[in-house]
Amino acid sequence: xxxxxxxxxFVVVDTLDVEFDAGFSVLTGETxxxxxxxxxxxxxxxxxxxxxxxxxxxxxxxxxxxxxxxSDCEGIGLWxxxxxxxxxxxxxxxxxxxxxxxxxxxxxxxxxATVAQLAEVGARLVDLSxxxxxxxxxxxxxxxxxLDAFGGFATLARETAxxxxxxxxxxxxxxxxxxxxxxxxxxxxxxxxxxARLAELGVxxxxxxxxxxxxxxxxxxxxxIETAQAADNTLSGDDAVVARVAQLVQRxxxxxxxxxxxATIAADLESARIQLDDVAHALRDYLxxxxxxxAELARVEARLSVLHQAARRERVRPDELPALLARTxxxxxxxxxxxxxxxxxxxxxxxxxxxxxxxxxxxxKRKLAAVDLATRVSALMQELAMAGGRLEVTLVPLAEPDxxxxxxxxxxxxxxxxxxxxxxxKVASGGELxxxxxxxxxxxSDVGRVPTLVFDxxxxxxxxxxxxxxxxxxxxxxxRRQVLCVTHLPQVAAHADExxxxxxxxxxxxxxxxxxxxxxxxxxxxxxxxxxGAKVTAKTVAHARELLELHRxxx
Numbered sequence: 067x068x069x070x071x072x073x074x075x076f077v078v079v080d081t082l083d084v085e086f087d088a089g090f091s092v093l094t095g096e097t098x099x100x101x102x103x104x105x106x107x108x109x110x111x112x113x114x115x116x117x118x119x120x121x122x123x124x125x126x127x128x129x130x131x132x133x134x135x136x137s138d139c140e141g142i143g144l145w146x147x148x149x150x151x152x153x154x155x156x157x158x159x160x161x162x163x164x165x166x167x168x169x170x171x172x173x174x175x176x177x178x179a180t181v182a183q184l185a186e187v188g189a190r191l192v193d194l195s196x197x198x199x200x201x202x203x204x205x206x207x208x209x210x211x212x213l214d215a216f217g218g219f220a221t222l223a224r225e226t227a228x229x230x231x232x233x234x235x236x237x238x239x240x241x242x243x244x245x246x247x248x249x250x251x252x253x254x255x256x257x258x259x260x261x262a263r264l265a266e267l268g269v270x271x272x273x274x275x276x277x278x279x280x281x282x283x284x285x286x287x288x289x290x291i292e293t294a295q296a297a298d299n300t301l302s303g304d305d306a307v308v309a310r311v312a313q314l315v316q317r318x319x320x321x322x323x324x325x326x327x328x329a330t331i332a333a334d335l336e337s338a339r340i341q342l343d344d345v346a347h348a349l350r351d352y353l354x355x356x357x358x359x360x361a362e363l364a365r366v367e368a369r370l371s372v373l374h375q376a377a378r379r380e381r382v383r384p385d386e387l388p389a390l391l392a393r394t395x396x397x398x399x400x401x402x403x404x405x406x407x408x409x410x411x412x413x414x415x416x417x418x419x420x421x422x423x424x425x426x427x428x429x430x431k432r433k434l435a436a437v438d439l440a441t442r443v444s445a446l447m448q449e450l451a452m453a454g455g456r457l458e459v460t461l462v463p464l465a466e467p468d469x470x471x472x473x474x475x476x477x478x479x480x481x482x483x484x485x486x487x488x489x490x491x492k493v494a495s496g497g498e499l500x501x502x503x504x505x506x507x508x509x510x511s512d513v514g515r516v517p518t519l520v521f522d523x524x525x526x527x528x529x530x531x532x533x534x535x536x537x538x539x540x541x542x543x544x545x546r547r548q549v550l551c552v553t554h555l556p557q558v559a560a561h562a563d564e565x566x567x568x569x570x571x572x573x574x575x576x577x578x579x580x581x582x583x584x585x586x587x588x589x590x591x592x593x594x595x596x597x598x599g600a601k602v603t604a605k606t607v608a609h610a611r612e613l614l615e616l617h618r619x620x621x
Contacts, residue, residue, distance in 0.1 A: 067086070067088055067134065067135050067138075067517050067518050067548040068086050068108075068132060068133075068134055068191075068192065068518050068548060068550070069085065069086060069133045069134060069135050070083070070084065070085045070086070070131075070132070070133040071083075071084050071086070071104065071107065071108065071130075071131070071132050071133075072084075072129075072130070072131040072132075073103075073104075073107050073128075073129075073130055074128060074129040074130070075121065075122040075125040075127065075128040075129065076103065076106075076107055076120060076121070076122060076128045076130060077103045077106070077120055077122060077579075078103065078122065078570065078578055078579045079103060079107075079122065079578065079579050080122065080578045082579075082580070082581055084104075084566065084581055084583070086548070086550065086564070087563070087564055088544075088548050089544045089548065089549070089563035089564065089619075090540055090541050090543075090544035090549045090551070090561065090562045090563045090564070090619070091548075091549070091550050091551070091562055091563065091564040091565070091566065092550075092551050092552075092553050092558065092559045092562040092564075092565055092566070093550070093551070093552045093553070093566045093567075093568060093581075094552075094553060094554065094559050094565070094566070094567055094568070094592060094596060095567050095568035095569055095570075096569070096570070096595075097554070101552045101568045102522055102552055103568075103579065104552075104568075104581075105194065105520055105522045105552060106120065107130050108132065108192065108194065108520065109194055110130055110162055110164070111130050111131075111132045111160045111161075111162055111184065111188070112160075112184060112185060112188030112189075112191070112192055112194070113181050113182065113184040113185025113186075113188050116164045116168070116170050118166070118168055120164070121164060121165075121166060125166075126165060126166045127163055127164060127165040127166065128163070128164045128165075129161070129162075129163050129164075130161070130162045130163075130164075131159065131160065131161045131162075132159070132160045132161075133157070133158070133159050134157070134158040134159075134160070134191055134518075135156060135157065135158075136156055136157070136158040136191065136517075137155070137156030138517060139190055139191060139515075139517055141190070142158070142187065142190050142191075143155070143156075145186075145187065145190070146158070146174075146175070146187075149174075149183060150177065151174045151175045151177055151179065151183075151187075152175070153175035153176070157175075158174075158175060158187070158191070159173075159174070159175055159176065160172075160173075160174060160184060160187075160188075161173040161174075161176075162184070172184050174187065189516075190515075190516065191516065191517065191518060192516065192518045192519075192520060193503075193507075193516045193518070193519050193520070194520045194522070203477075203490065203503055203506065204489075204490055206474060206475070206476070209459075209475050209476065209477045209490070210223075210470060210474070210475040211223075212506075212510055212513070212514075213432060213435055213436060213439060213459060213475050214432070214435075215510070215513035215514075215515070216435055216438075216439050216509075216510050216513050217431050217432065217434070217435030217438075217439075218513075219428065219431045219432075219435075222424065222427065222428055222431065223428060223470065223471070225424055226421065226424040226425050226428050226469075226470070226471055227469040227470065229417070229420050229421040229424050229425075230421050230425075230467065230468065230469040231469065232417045232420075232421070233414065233417035233418045233420070233421045235417075236410070236413045236414040236416075236417040236418075237414045237417075237418070239410055239413075239414075240407065240410035240411050240413075240414050243407055243410055244407065253401060254398070254401055254402075257394055257397055257398045257401065258398065260380070260390075260394050261391065261394045261395060261398060263376070263379075263380075264376075264380075264387065264390060264391040264394065265391065267372070267373070267376055267387070269373060269376075269387045269388055269391075270388065271388045273373070273388075274370075274373055274384045274385040274387070275385060277366055277369055277370050277373070278370065280362075280366050281363070281366045281367055281370060294349050294352050294353050297349055298346060298349040298350060298353065301342055301343075301345060301346040301349070302346045302350075307342060308339065308342050308343050308346055311335065311338065311339045311342060312339055314335065315332055315335050315336050315339055318331060318332035318335060319332045370384075373387065421467070422467075425467055425471045425472050426472070428471045428472075429461065429471060429472050429473060432461055432471075432473070432475065433461060435459075436459035436460070436461060436475075437459075439457075439459050439509060439510070440456070440457050440458055440459045442509040443457040443502075443505045443506050443509045444456040444457050446504075446505035446508055446509060446539070447501070447502065447505050449532070449535045449539075450501040450504065450505060450528070450532060450535060450536060450539075451501070451527070451528045451532040452481055452482065452498065452501060452502075453482070453483075454480075454482050454483030454484075455479070455480055455481045455482055455483075455485075455498075455502075456479070456480050456487070457477065457478070457479050457502065457505070457506070458477075458478045458479070458480075458487045459475065459476070459477055460475075460476045460478060461473040461474070461475060461476075462474040462475075462476055476489075477489075477490045477506075478490070479502050481498045481502075490502070498526075498527075500521055500522065500524035500526070501524055501528075501536070503521070503524075504521065504524055504536065504539055504540065504543070505539075507519055507543055507547075508539050508542060508543050511542070511543050511545075511546050511547065512546070514546070514547065516547075517547055517548060518547065518548045518549075518550070519543065519547050519548070519549050519550070520549075520550045520551070521540070521549070521550070521551040521552070522551075522552045524536060524540075524551060524553070524558075525553050525554065525555045525558050528555070529555065529557075530557070533555040533557035533558055534557040534558075534561075534617070536555075536557075536558050537555075537557050537558040537559070537560060537561030537562075537617060538561060538617070540558065540561060540562075541561040541562075541563075541617075541619055544563065554596065555596070556593045556596040556597050556610065556613060557613070557617070559589075559592070559593060559596065560593060560613045560614050560616070560617040560618060561617045561618065561619070562618075563618075563619055564583065565583070565584045565588075565589045565592065566581055566582065566583050566584065567581070567582050567584055567588070567592050568580070568581050569581075569582070586614075589614055590607060590610045590611050590614060591607075591610075593610035593613055593614060594606045594607045594609070594610035596610075597609055597610055597613075
């Protein structure tokens with residue numbers, strides 16, 4: 067929902083900061099005071115087109131900022147993260163700066179954004195209903211989604227889209243297999259040849275590393291024997307290191323009988339002697355096992371040469387040959403699966419059958435929901451001074467099914483009995499358009515996903531009991547959404563939870579508009595002005611008070 071709006075140097079606004087609450091808020095004021103400028107400012111923040119006439123005269127730039135609480139807005143957090151606009155959880159700030167050269171810059175949560183990105187996120191936050199601002203509801207996709215949500219089968223619609231994608235993927239795989247059959251045969255032959263070569267080679271997983279170590283050991287056997295023998299001679303024998311350490315241990319143990327400090331040192335040295343003795347035994351074992359074997363060295367080097375040549379032929383490192391064989395075998399199996407036309411066709415047929423079942427069910431449900439929705443909206447239109455008007459929700463069959471099923475969903479409206487139903491965004495007047503939108507929003511209030519609704523001109527051409535009906539419906543709608551409405555009718559304003567009045571003042575520096583939030587007394591005065599015009603009497607004030615008490619929602 068919209069929490070705050072800040073405007074600088076926009077049209078007749080010098081500086082304006084306003085906070086909004088949940089529920090139903092109205093904006094009123096005398097004709098020409100600038101009531102609709104707040105709607106225009108919000109439209110620009112939601113991706114609208116900037117015109118130089120909207121810049122306050124005598125200034126070089128306008129700045130607009132809106133703060134939203136998006137914690138209950140479905141999917142917006144994920145969208146922000148994907149687009150790189152993540153910020154405080156549940157909080158979203160839009161900012162736009164417009165200059166005298168007609169340039170525009172935008173930010174989303176403090177990061178530079180495009181106007182298209184503002185429009186995309188704006189469609190999730192606010193629906194503007196008015197003569198020239200008809201956003202989400204006029205889009206075919208939004209009409210389809212609204213019908214599916216209204217009928218309670220949005221999940222079925224998503225499953226149908228997934229099934230259509232799976233069907234198309236399966237059909238494309240079969241078509242590719244047929245189209246690329248010759249090329250795939252060549253690939254299959256190449257894989258078979260490589261697999262045969264590698265299998266004949268019989269290389270083990272660690273064979274290259276093992277052979278390399280053996281080759282190094284055998285090639286340097288004489289040097290290794292000499293080194294090991296010298297080490298053994300140094301450690302072993304009557305006067306070698308181990309024997310001399312043993313004698314030293316005995317002397318220290320004897321001396322330790324007189325000083326415990328030397329006994330501890332003797333024990334440490336005995337541990338070292340034992341380790342040196344173990345090393346000497348290990349060296350003798352090594353010498354017994356190590357032998358100069360020219361025949362074995364020749365065999366190892368010959369095998370290494372074979373593996374090296376195979377690796378050069380396959381263009382991999384020698385130690386990668388076992389992995390290449392495993393990969394070749396897997397690719398061959400995958401190719402078999404990808405070219406099994408019988409299996410591919412069967413999979414495509416099964417996927418198509420599954421999609422058709424879901425799409426057929428979806429069509430049946432849409433037909434029932436379309437009648438229900440059209441009936442509800444048409445009934446509300448009669449209450450909104452559109453006698454004989456009607457909404458038609460039509461399912462237009464597609465020549466070929468798409469991800470959304472067998473049909474397009476089309477909303478068509480007729481504002482009066484003699485008018486042929488036409489596209490929702492092209493009815494005769496802005497007032498009628500806003501009232502149709504109001505009827506649709508009220509009829510679908512339980513399933514709507516856009517949290518903030520803004521109505522401008524919703525009361526054009528109506529009055530009396532119909533105006534009171536508009537106010538009541540807006541109040542009803544505000545139980546589930548935030549509703550902002552620009553109105554000139556006291557019967558509508560009296561239903562609001564919050565009331566703002568726009569006034570225009572002029573001085574030597576020019577004309578400017580200001581906005582004030584009204585308390586109960588101020589609301590009575592403003593309703594009295596709206597009822598009585600230039601002349602407000604005690605009876606007018608009493609009528610205004612009665613109107614407010616009659617229609618305001620009890621909190």
